[in-house]
Amino acid sequence: MTDDQHSTDGHADLVVAVDVGGTGMAAEVLDQERTTHASATAATPRGDGAAATRAVVALIEKVLSALPASARPAVRGIGLAIPGLVDTVRGVALYSANVGWHNTPVRDRVQAALGLPVVLHHDVTAAGEAEARFGAGRGVSDLLVVVIGTGIAAVVIGGNRVVHGGAGQAGELGHVVVRPDGPLCGCGQRGCLEALASASGIARSYTTATGRAVTGAADVWARLGRDAAADRVWQDATSALADGVLTACTLLAPDLVVFGGGLAEAGQDLLAPVHQQLTERARVASVPSFARTELGRRAGVIGAAANARDHWNSTGASTSTT
Ligand SMILES: [Zn+2]
Known part of the structure; x- marks a missing residue:
């Protein structure tokens, strides 16, 4: 974890990236060069979708609290990679047996809880895209x-x-x-x-x-x-x-x-x-x-962050909640 000039002068463009797995979840705050500014992990509650959504929100709050206060305004939003069947356009977890999501509007719930825009992605796709773009x-x-x-x-x-x-x-x-x-x-x-x-x-x-x-x-x-x-x-x-x-x-x-x-x-x-x-x-x-x-275990968070940036860049803003 670094706390470099970029993160403290307010000019950096930071994304909170979260990779939700069947047993554990990892979060990192990443800048555009994929440098980690803060990180945290938590267990994934199994088979209880509401608890899993709360755990995602709590993990993001935890990783944000690890950032220096001066860097927090630079956080543009959240890239969230989740397992199972995912409707990335509507931001809905269609089905995830392990996590317990079933037609759950995960994007809107996390967005509402934290007041930051969220872009949802599929975990394996996020990891694969990251490996293709930045890895092996x-x-x-x-x-x-x-x-x-x-x-x-x-x-x-x-x-x-x-x-x-x-x-x-x-x-x-x-x-x-x-x-x-x-x-x-x-x-x-x-x-x-x-x-x-x-x-x-x-x-x-x-x-x-x-x-x-x-x-x-x-x-x-x-x-x-x-x-x-x-x-x-x-x-x-x-x-x-x-x-x-x-x-x-x-x-x-x-x-x-x-x-x-x-x-x-x-x-x-x-x-x-x-x-x-x-x-x-x-x-x-x-x-x-x-x-x-x-990229190893970081592939998912790196891909989730890159996907969120791509989405915001193509839609012109990170303030849209649609
Ligand atoms: Zn099979």
Whole structure:
């Protein structure tokens, strides 16, 4: 955190960016150079939408209170990235099972509580856009950003533009079926990539295979090379990922695939076997380069802030509440 000349002389253009995840939320006050001026985190209340909205407001109040008083007038507004199905035009959280929002006008509620304009965005899209513009995807016009955590989602960027799809649901890579007889996915399909290769899917596969509980995929990763069951589960997951990425590459022909989310912390232990299997299997698709996220856990807040700035710049003001 810095408290530099920009933040105290009142000329800086600051945005409060919030990334709401299924278990935790992070807030930062960012300037145009994406420098952090204050930050705070909080747990996400689960399954109670009203409590979640209150927690977002409280977190923003907390991060604003960490700013020097002289810098507060420079805060232009709030960029808010949330999970689930999001209507960014109306500012409504359509559906988020974990958080408990259902047709909730989150933008208007946060705006009313704080008296600052709010721009709502989808969390994975925000992170993917940030990675493409400011992170590992800089300078690449056709890429995929694949985020692997409790689920798997992708952001598709073609010709320097994010492909949203008609219903805004492009990029659901986690629900591409790669094993038709595979395990049941939370969505109701069988053999989705997410059921096999998400962090939670890997942990579940290991427990199913061994009867041993693990706290997450990091535990399985830590056992590679000295636990044959962990090696097998990891092999199955990377094989499924290679098939899912092959499907995406055959359709979209990206030059680069950037991996983010918690599982990407495994680095080359994840990327190398996926890339090797992709190379072995690809006959039609050209094999893209792989990279790890450069922005890491900050991708969501950086993307939320950039999206809010873009919105205000295109509409000419940050005072509009429409
Ligand atoms: Zn599914």
